[in-house]
Amino acid sequence: MDGGETSSGRDAYHHGDLKAALIQAGMEMLEEVGLEKLSLRGIAARVGVSHAAPKNHFDGLRGLLSAIAAEGFQRHSAAMTEGLDASSSRQDRLRAAAEGYVAFARENPALFRLMFSPGLLDRDNPALCAAGQKSYAVLTGIAEDLDWTTLDGSETTQRHSELMLWSLVHGYAHLLISGRLSDPEHAPPTTAVMPWMDYKPITSRR
Amino acid sequence: MDGGETSSGRDAYHHGDLKAALIQAGMEMLEEVGLEKLSLRGIAARVGVSHAAPKNHFDGLRGLLSAIAAEGFQRHSAAMTEGLDASSSRQDRLRAAAEGYVAFARENPALFRLMFSPGLLDRDNPALCAAGQKSYAVLTGIAEDLDWTTLDGSETTQRHSELMLWSLVHGYAHLLISGRLSDPEHAPPTTAVMPWMDYKPITSRR
DNA sequence: GGTCTATGTTTCCACTGGTCACATAGGGCT
DNA sequence: AGCCCTATGTGACCAGTGGAAACATAGACC
Numbered sequence: 496m497d498g499g500e501t502s503s504g505r506d507a508y509h510h511g512d513l514k515a516a517l518i519q520a521g522m523e524m525l526e527e528v529g530l531e532k533l534s535l536r537g538i539a540a541r542v543g544v545s546h547a548a549p550k551n552h553f554d555g556l557r558g559l560l561s562a563i564a565a566e567g568f569q570r571h572s573a574a575m576t577e578g579l580d581a582s583s584s585r586q587d588r589l590r591a592a593a594e595g596y597v598a599f600a601r602e603n604p605a606l607f608r609l610m611f612s613p614g615l616l617d618r619d620n621p622a623l624c625a626a627g628q629k630s631y632a633v634l635t636g637i638a639e640d641l642d643w644t645t646l647d648g649s650e651t652t653q654r655h656s657e658l659m660l661w662s663l664v665h666g667y668a669h670l671l672i673s674g675r676l677s678d679p680e681h682a683p684p685t686t687a688v689m690p691w692m693d694y695k696p697i698t699s700r701r
Numbered sequence: 702m703d704g705g706e707t708s709s710g711r712d713a714y715h716h717g718d719l720k721a722a723l724i725q726a727g728m729e730m731l732e733e734v735g736l737e738k739l740s741l742r743g744i745a746a747r748v749g750v751s752h753a754a755p756k757n758h759f760d761g762l763r764g765l766l767s768a769i770a771a772e773g774f775q776r777h778s779a780a781m782t783e784g785l786d787a788s789s790s791r792q793d794r795l796r797a798a799a800e801g802y803v804a805f806a807r808e809n810p811a812l813f814r815l816m817f818s819p820g821l822l823d824r825d826n827p828a829l830c831a832a833g834q835k836s837y838a839v840l841t842g843i844a845e846d847l848d849w850t851t852l853d854g855s856e857t858t859q860r861h862s863e864l865m866l867w868s869l870v871h872g873y874a875h876l877l878i879s880g881r882l883s884d885p886e887h888a889p890p891t892t893a894v895m896p897w898m899d900y901k902p903i904t905s906r907r
Numbered sequence: 908g909g910t911c912t913a914t915g916t917t918t919c920c921a922c923t924g925g926t927c928a929c930a931t932a933g934g935g936c937t
Numbered sequence: 938a939g940c941c942c943t944a945t946g947t948g949a950c951c952a953g954t955g956g957a958a959a960c961a962t963a964g965a966c967c
Contacts, residue, residue: 510945546923613880614737669875673817683860687861752956753958
């Protein structure tokens with residue numbers, strides 16, 4: 496116990512819970528130095544171990560990055576659901592989730608970028624896969640509630656609607672952190688780019 | 702002229718047109734080895750020069766990548782406009798541009814990624830800035846044609862509409878190459894994720 | 908013909924991630 | 938209690954990277 500923050504209980508070990516410490520340090524440095532300058536040696540140094548130590552817990556830099564991304568997806572899921580009030584309308588719930596999605600990206604741009612950089616991650620990492628799928632499930636789960644999929648009554652539109660929503664928030668998030676928008680600080684709120692929600696009752700068939 | 706392929710005319714120079722050759726080689730290797738494994742030394746080796754030679758034409762790896770990205774934005778613009786038939790309806794023109802946007806990303810995933818990786822590029826590179834802005838202008842120019850901005854009649858909606866369209870195609874493009882979609886090969890066509898175009902006359906006020 | 912400058916090479920440096928043999932320390936068995 | 942044994946971390950090496958500086962070369966220009 497001792498600290499018991501992020502680490503698991505044992506503290507008087509070799510180092511403590513090095514695995515969690517590395518993930519923690521990695522997430523901090525990620526936003527400090529940027530995705531491209533993040534180095535295994537740097538992370539190890541911050542924790543105070545040699546650069547070979549992580550090998551005992553992760554499969555190289557890739558493995559560590561994958562673990563960080565997995566943690567990122569969990570926080571991403573949390574960001575989408577935390578503002579969710581079960582009592583609010585389904586439309587508001589969707590709005591809140593979309594705003595959470597985008598806000599997370601703006602607050603953790605480097606992490607968000609990492610999470611969607613397949614070239615840096617281990618596709619087969621179980622934790623990463625699970626966390627990523629869960630994150631997607633959170634979004635689609637809220638979208639499904641709205642069954643705007645009945646617009647033309649066909650079954651296939653379900654997937655299309657999910658993709659539309661996902662593409663929209665994902666694209667806006669990405670643009671906001673891509674440095675291509677003229678004034679990202681004062682960009683319109685997320686709901687401003689999903690305006691069809693304002694003009695048409697989502698659940699109606701029209 | 703001599704060859705006159707990608708190089709400009711002069712061939713009996715030191716190397717020929719090294720600057721263009723490096724950009725060309727870089728674009729090829731980019732898709733071959735992936736964005737993260739692309740190296741200045743590798744590009745130089747393919748062209749047959751020492752790894753210090755590019756310094757005379759670019760400001761380090763950053764400069765070369767920026768030049769490649771600039772060329773990428775030009776091709777991106779071309780991809781959006783090439784299928785454009787002036788005689789087709791404005792809706793069809795928008796559809797064609799959107800499909801061009803996404804198709805480009807799918808055909809040049811690493812390049813597309815590079816183009817939107819501010820950490821790798823030189824923000825102040827003039828060619829890159831110009832090409833990037835032009836690319837955005839192409840998209841918004843076509844969107845403007847459609848004046849769906851009149852949905853609520855307010856002026857501010859213009860920017861929101863542009864952002865919505867851009868976010869949508871950009872997000873879908875990104876998701877398709879992010880490795881997070883289950884079966885990206887058989888993903889729905891781009892128009893399937895912009896379905897509001899099918900259900901509501903864009904130019905009408907409803 | 909001779910110098911001058913653009914272009915390219917060589918050699919060095921600091922840094923990266925990966926691998927191996929080795930050290931250490933705590934757990935568990937006898 | 939004492940011992941081994943394995944998980945964990947270290948140090949020394951390697952190939953590779955981008956960058957910088959001194960040097961070489963070959964066209965250009967007078």
